[in-house]
Amino acid sequence: MRIPIMAGNWKLNKTKQEAEALAGDIAAGARDVKDVEIVLCPVYTALDSVGRTISGTALKLGAQDVYWQESGAFTGEVSSTMLKDAGCVFVIVGHSERRQFFGESNETVNQKVKAVLQEGLTPIMCVGETLPEREAGRVEAVVSDHVKGGLAGLTAEEIGRVVIAYEPVWAIGTGKTATPEQAQEVHELIRGLLRELAGAEVAERVRIQYGGSVKPDNVKSLMSQKDIDGALVGGASLKADAFLSLVKFNEK
Ligand code: PEP
Numbered sequence: 331m332r333i334p335i336m337a338g339n340w341k342l343n344k345t346k347q348e349a350e351a352l353a354g355d356i357a358a359g360a361r362d363v364k365d366v367e368i369v370l371c372p373v374y375t376a377l378d379s380v381g382r383t384i385s386g387t388a389l390k391l392g393a394q395d396v397y398w399q400e401s402g403a404f405t406g407e408v409s410s411t412m413l414k415d416a417g418c419v420f421v422i423v424g425h426s427e428r429r430q431f432f433g434e435s436n437e438t439v440n441q442k443v444k445a446v447l448q449e450g451l452t453p454i455m456c457v458g459e460t461l462p463e464r465e466a467g468r469v470e471a472v473v474s475d476h477v478k479g480g481l482a483g484l485t486a487e488e489i490g491r492v493v494i495a496y497e498p499v500w501a502i503g504t505g506k507t508a509t510p511e512q513a514q515e516v517h518e519l520i521r522g523l524l525r526e527l528a529g530a531e532v533a534e535r536v537r538i539q540y541g542g543s544v545k546p547d548n549v550k551s552l553m554s555q556k557d558i559d560g561a562l563v564g565g566a567s568l569k570a571d572a573f574l575s576l577v578k579f580n581e582k
Pocket of ligand 1: 339497501502503504505541542543544562563564565566
């Protein structure tokens with residue numbers, strides 16, 4: 331009942347021309363893909379060209395970050411109104427690299443999630459523990475804190491419009507993937523938190539992606555878990571063949 335969602339987070343990669351070429355190859359290769367939502371998240375400067383390339387296809391455009399104010403004296407920032415204007419449907423919020431390098435906190439994630447929802451866009455809200463946190467047995471505490479902090483003050487209806495990405499920080503860009511069982515355990519925890527916050531019906535509807543070194547050879551086993559509804563993909567989304575093989579996980 332939950333449509334799988336595969337999102338490519340291209341991070342700080344690709345010029346406009348390179349992004350356009352990659353988007354074109356993915357769009358062509360995904361023409362026959364049914365029942366999987368595909369999202370491409372290029373850098374801000376390539377949003378327009380990627381948006382044009384995928385227009386008329388089923389692929390959707392996403393941004394990698396946002397600022398919560400709509401306009402004003404906030405040099406260097408981009409608002410959700412502007413992202414919508416650029417053709418975005420999704421916005422990644424609270425990626426661990428933003429938390430780690432740019433001072434993102436649960437409070438700023440919360441403000442961003444609210445701003446994105448207010449514009450009618452879908453936030454992909456990232457949560458996940460670091461390796462020291464996992465080793466200290468704090469997975470549940472950290473993930474609960476991220477989920478509750480990021481969704482604070484939202485109505486059940488608003489929570490129902492969020493996509494959550496569970497991304498254990500130790501698995502991002504490291505080649506180390508959480509085992510399907512490790513990932514499922516945390517996804518189940520997140521769904522339980524959603525049940526507490528928004529009720530059973532909403533919790534069943536919200537899609538929870540896994541992220542962290544998802545590759546063609548591990549996607550099927552991850553996607554076979556009951557509470558894993560898609561993937562947020564970094565490295566493997568930068569090559570059309572690899573990303574298409576993730577998108578076509580069902581055909582493996
Ligand atoms: C990410 O950055 O969201 C991510 C999951 O990266 P990678 O797939 O490269 O681990």
